[in-house]
Amino acid sequence: MGRGSGGQLALTLCCVLGSLWFTWGFPDGAPIEACILDNPNRPNHGYAPQDTRVNPSPYLVVASNYVYQPGEKIEVVIANHPFQGFFLQARDIDTNKWIEGGQFLAGKGIQPIPECSAVTHSDKLQKPGLRLVWEPPQGKKGFVYFTGTVLQNYTTFWSDIIALVPDPNRQRG
Numbered sequence: 001m002g003r004g005s006g007g008q009l010a011l012t013l014c015c016v017l018g019s020l021w022f023t024w025g026f027p028d029g030a031p032i033e034a035c036i037l038d039n040p041n042r043p044n045h046g047y048a049p050q051d052t053r054v055n056p057s058p059y060l061v062v063a064s065n066y067v068y069q070p071g072e073k074i075e076v077v078i079a080n081h082p083f084q085g086f087f088l089q090a091r092d093i094d095t096n097k098w099i100e101g102g103q104f105l106a107g108k109g110i111q112p113i114p115e116c117s118a119v120t121h122s123d124k125l126q127k128p129g130l131r132l133v134w135e136p137p138q139g140k141k142g143f144v145y146f147t148g149t150v151l152q153n154y155t156t157f158w159s160d161i162i163a164l165v166p167d168p169n170r171q172r173g
């Protein structure tokens with residue numbers, strides 16, 4: 001799939017960590033292997049994501065911007081309903097690849113996965129909401145979207161969520 005250094009990473013991980021597999025949700029969130037799945041959006045732990053046609057996501061996931069540039073952090077908020085786990089990744093709008101060198105900041109309940117510009121939970125405590133901060137790579141600018149999964153619990157989760165971004169033009173009326 002031409003992920004550049006992602007290919008090497010995949011090779012290394014398969015051999016070193018091949019037997020450790022996916023335990024999203026518990027207790028430490030998605031491991032770095034989440035970076036190399038075909039669909040890093042989704043946990044691979046034996047349950048299907050909720051079908052949004054039947055059971056729409058109760059979560060509001062909102063990013064403060066879709067334009068990134070050096071030194072300007074972007075906030076991503078998960079709100080509206082309690083949850084235990086999550087996995088979000090910053091991806092380039094044009095290429096759909098994760099943004100190399102971008103990283104989330106650590107915090108309470110928050111575990112960055114800087115290897116692939118992603119972030120997951122660091123505990124399985126119930127979270128009423130969370131504010132995440134993403135730092136773009138140094139010296140780069142572009143367009144970003146944030147996508148992933150929010151887990152209400154181990155079995156009930158919504159995948160392929162894409163963070164909404166408020167339209168700045170609307171404020172000008």
Ligand SMILES: *[C@@H]1O[C@H](CO)[C@@H](O)[C@H](O)[C@H]1NC(C)=O
Nearest residue numbers: 084151152153154155156157
């Ligand atoms: C997860 O949440 C759903 C919906 O509230 C509930 O039906 C289910 O029993 C919960 N599962 C676990 C493992 O807690």
